[in-house]
Amino acid sequence: MEPSGAMTQMRHLTGEVERIAVEAGVGARRAQRRGKFWNATHLMLGFPAAVLAAVSGAAGLTSPDARVPAAILALLAAGFSSGAAFLRAEARQLANLRRRYAWQDLEVRARLVLAREAYMTEEDLYSALSRLLEQRRTVPSSAIVLSELPSPPTQPEPPQPG
Template sequence: MTTVDDSESPLAASPAVLQAPDADAEGVAQMAHLHGEFQAIITESIRQARAYRVWGRVWKTAHILLGLPATVLAAFSGATGLSSADARIPAAVLALTSAGFAAAFSFLQSDAKAARAKRCRNAWLVIEADARLSAAIDGYRAVPEMHRALVRLLEQRRAILAEDFDRAFELSQASTVTP
């Protein structure tokens, strides 16, 4: 049976753990709970980023599938109508079909929704990276530092959910400046 010397453990050598005033059982339990909260934010961020990636693809596809046929049908409609007087009926059908695609294209605003999904996805990826970094750095400090990092992450999360991306990215940049 092999024994492990605690002095070789990275946690044992960490000054934050050695000097933490609350290194008793309650402090350790609180640190474990805070680590769990970091992990919950990371998990939620990954899930949200994946969901917005899928929605971004859906809206990009809708943008292409509605916009391209509208344009092509409008061109064919014009060419058909100008070709001869007997082609009025097919030209009208093509024009109506093109108008339907254009109306759906305009109503859905799939290009704006694709851009929004991309922005949301990027925001969730940023908060995931920030949470991982905070867990790696602040996770080995005393409880107050961990708590401050978690509060900042939750503020970022609130900003993303409110679609205040400028605030979310501002909070992220502020966290990377602080050592």
């Protein structure tokens, strides 16, 4: 291949590696933001549920007149707890943490390829780009990661008569 054609091909391959690095950086930041959101959601639902459960138990035991407020607090605690279980916020936070690490790893590898690009042949750069594209395909989507996590515990079936 003529020198100008080789340079054009190298620039094109380098541009593809740069696009992968940018995409991976954006993906990592998005996964981090989503992880923070789900972590905050987990805390906002779980902590009040625990506090309300404790307060309702203490209120119910203090006097017979506190039964109604204790029952209301217990219902609120159950609502927060059910909401947390339904949303699976903790699982979603962990899933986004995995996605973030996968994107960050891809970005680092792409930046390493770019750092070495000046010393690589066209074939080496093409091979490195192929490996990066394969790694990009392995970055888990949020749906796949969530399906791999254990499902929340369910209520046992009531015993059947007979």
